[in-house]
Amino acid sequence: MENKIIDNVNAYSSPSQLKITDMRVASIGRSPMRCSIIKIDTNQGIYGLGEIRDGASKTYALMLKSRIVGENPCNVDKIFRRIKQFGHHGRQGGGVCAVEMALMDLAGKAYNAPAYQLAGGKFRDKVRIYSDTHAKTAEEMGQKLKKRIEQGFTFLKMDVGVYDCRGIPDTVCAPKGMLENHHIMHPFTGIHLTDKGIHVICEYVETVRDIVGYEIPLAVDHFGHIGIANCIRLAKALDKYGLAWLEDMIPWQYTDQYVRLTNSCETPICTGEDIYCKEEFLKLFQAGAIDICHPDLGTSGGILETKKIGDLAQDYGIAMAMHMAGSPVAAMASVHCAAATENFLVLENHSVDIPWWNDLVTGLPNPIIQDGYIHVPESPGLGIDLNSDVIKEHLDPNDSGYFEPTTEWDNERSHDRLWS
Secondary structure, three states, X not given: OHHHHHHOOOOOOOHHHOOEEEEEEEEEXXXXXXXXXXXXXXXXXXEEEEEEOOOOXXXXXXXXXXXXXOOXXXXXXXXXXXXXXXXXXXXXXXXXXXXXXXXXXXXXXXXXXXXXXHOOOOOOOEEEEEEEEOOOOXXXXXXXXXXXXXHOOOOEEEEOOHHHHOOOOOOEEOOOOHHHOOOOOHHHOOOEEOHHHHHHHHHHHHHHHHHHOOOOOEEEEOOOOXXXXXXXXXXXXXXXXXXXXXXXXXXXXXXXHHHHHHHHOOOOEEEOOOOOOHHHHHHHHHOOOOOEEOOEHHHHOOHHHHXXXXXXXXXXXXXXXXXXXXXXXXXXXXXXXXXXXXXXXXXXXXXXXXXXXXXXXXXXXXOOOEOOEEEOXXXXXXXXXXXXXXXXXXXXXXXXXXXXXXXXXXXXXXXXXXXX
């Protein structure tokens, strides 16, 4: 038995002696995708890749460097517990999550096992994908989604909301300037949809449904910053279109309002892309506030924490979809997590229409998404490596370059212990 275990370990890696020696960052800055990829190096020549979620500062990861150098990256949970306190909801969890992805990549490479195996094994060989889609009119949206179906996608999502009423008289009542202010939380905007406004939004959805049909799941997102009463009115009006879910209608923090919303309509209610770690998800599960949870691996805590979120959701009869708007690094970390989670439903991708997205990494089929699915790789770790030439073509010109030294972060020190 001992010889068989040794045979499965990379010849150049002695896992028990593996130590983290460095962390560096390369930031992709070309629209429509902006993110930072981290590279964690070790004393044995193997390295791990992680991704700081779109819109998050690379500082969230770099400030963790001095806290993980010298650690054995195979102790994923130990390191995660040490750095967990430096993440938070929204993009502020980006650094912790990126480090966790890279640790899972490293541990998989050290033990010659795919990341899903480290998360307990897989429930599926391929992961269903939906493509986020944007359009200016309902007819254009319908035709774009119809093309998605022709491309092989078996699940769809679109945006629809208050902004579809702009320029149409008597559809939206709002304090002056509030429709343009996206920094005020939904309950405090005073934005109100009239019956005509709700009718306009319903007409939009009906037009799209007439084009794509009712046989394929169609989820809806980005309703605008409207309060719970308006959300309930709109959700009831949309029930007849058989939508897969209504996403993020109100901020995730308001559990009681989500209970009201879920109990008011027949369409499944979904939220979670901004929630960090399992504790706040659990509050929503226990309250019966949502039907589908929607973590983003770049916020929720990484592969293992998100697997725990999915398992908790399953205990309450709740499915787990996953948000993802990054590079193939975050995509493949999400694929491994989805493969290892039984109640997984579907994974988002924002980059189907970006031709160079597939070329950012090597080791996978090209295109990575085939017939609406990503196949789960069997190679070690995340199953990818970077295509340095393509990454360099799309670097943020205002950033520091391609994995330049980060020695200024080597001696960052603070008394971080949460107990005395």
